[in-house]
């Protein structure tokens with residue numbers, strides 16, 4: 001499987017784009033005409049620059065408003081084509097993309113268009129060039145790949161072929177099975193893009209909101225399976241018009257792009273289409289819960305954090321044999337407190353201050369999980385081991401933090417016994433009924449949200465939920481969840497658009513993205529609330545006005561509402577069940593804990609977010625946050 005990406009997909013000048021594309025591992029690049037026109041070097045020099053990066057020019061594009069023109073426009077259009085052929089030969093590419101005509105001057109007619117393409121084919125053949133025809137979803141006469149194919153078929157010229165672009169086909173909901181019967185040698189290249197489902201004008205949607213396969217909501221895999229059924233084994237080329245990507249980091253966008261193609265290729269292969277050749281990699285890892293979350297903290301702050309964990313009912317149960325690392329436990333939850341000034345934890349502390357900088361995931365096979373992650377371009381993480389320590393496979397995750405993989409089939413299952421000495425200094429501490437981690441919430445800049453959605457869903461057997469807008473008094477935070485079918489994996493990703501929101505403040509003041517809150521599950525939130533109160537743990541105070549509205553909204557029994565109110569418990573309900581939420585205040589720059597009880601409920605209490613965010617904000621240091 002050969003991968004390519006259009007220069008329009010990423011930010012920077014042509015040189016920066018090529019560097020990013022080459023270092024992400026692409027084989028080829030589509031030269032978008034505007035990127036060339038805005039660049040000062042000659043076609044020959046540009047071609048050399050591409051080849052010096054070890055890349056091939058997969059095509060030059062777009063050539064617009066070609067077919068079906070009346071004279072004298074027709075002659076001018078052919079002259080224009082000859083000029084572009086000159087340029088292509090100097091640059092060193094043999095394929096040009098002609099997109100369907102959008103001009104009001106264009107005349108319709110399949111045979112007229114076919115005749116134009118035949119003539120263009122004759123001219124291209126003289127120079128050893130090829131022309132691929134693409135139906136734009138908003139083309140004047142041709143806006144369906146089936147019609148474009150009919151024109152190519154009737155042109156019946158070896159130098160004229162079809163270009164399929166998943167966006168144009170899928171945005172119009174055209175049946176992808178119509179692709180299966182197209183002869184593969186007539187498909188000159190495949191362009192791929194996904195997009196979020198938004199009801200808007202096709203052209204505007206295409207030019208501003210495309211994203212990488214797997215990042216949006218279009219059935220790109222169905223499209224690719226149909227393409228693969230033809231036996232097509234040429235380039236898969238990304239063509240992503242996206243406002244955010246245009247302003248993003250060229251390197252990061254290129255890495256995401258390549259990851260999206262490898263993941264897509266892997267899915268196509270697993271669907272039984274063997275025409276795509278790509279290196280083997282294990283299947284997506286089956287996650288089975290969060291094994292631990294690790295905090296980095298300095299010696300002075302450690303007792304404060306430890307006391308807070310004890311008030312939440314966590315017992316100190318282990319001390320690392322060789323490092324200044326302690327483990328606190330309740331139910332299946334393991335919280336690790338690392339005060340070691342050396343190593344990555346110490347470096348992380350120096351950069352971000354106290355933070356939950358690492359987490360461990362239970363998976364079916366940790367070695368396979370890391371192999372897959374690395375095959376998908378994740379950055380492996382290793383640090384020197386002390387004698388007796390187990391090597392735990394890991395990659396760099398959100399905000400440069402660490403994502404460890406553990407499984408129950410290897411020695412990793414006994415990590416606590418092998419690396420830790422048991423301690424029993426909290427024998428009389430009362431647990432509060434926390435059983436497991438319900439979800440881990442990671443906060444990042446909005447621009448990074450798609451990166452991490454793709455990262456998790458490509459590596460782990462999980463899906464993403466639709467985007468929800470969380471209203472903060474100071475702006476919007478967009479939230480999407482990565483979760484598995486069994487509910488043992490739930491990671492909420494929150495993308496902050498500005499630094500005035502609670503999420504934005506957290507990123508700005510801790511110098512980066514990371515885990516902002518941990519939600520623990522309980523089977524009885526009222527009992528947990530009572531136990532917390534007995535432990536002297538202060539929960540986040542919720543406005544009394546919230547409860548009046550809640551009672552009216554759900555028709556709740558006033559006695560029940562009073563119980564919720566007495567314990568600052570938030571409530572929600574969906575078609576599947578009920579949800580209860582309880583919060584800690586924020587600590588430091590906005591980290592907090594949540595406790596939830598869910599009975600079948602599938603969401604995360606989005607309806608309550610505005611109220612608890614308003615309450616959480618009151619606990620922040622005022623610095624950096626505008627007074628509202």
Ligand SMILES: O=C(O)c1ccc(O)c(O)c1
Nearest residue numbers: 062097099134165206207
């Ligand atoms: O938006 C456009 O005009 C445009 C141009 C060329 C393409 O390949 C495409 O998919 C869209």
Ligand SMILES: [Mg+2]
Nearest residue numbers: 134165191239
């Ligand atoms: Mg296209």
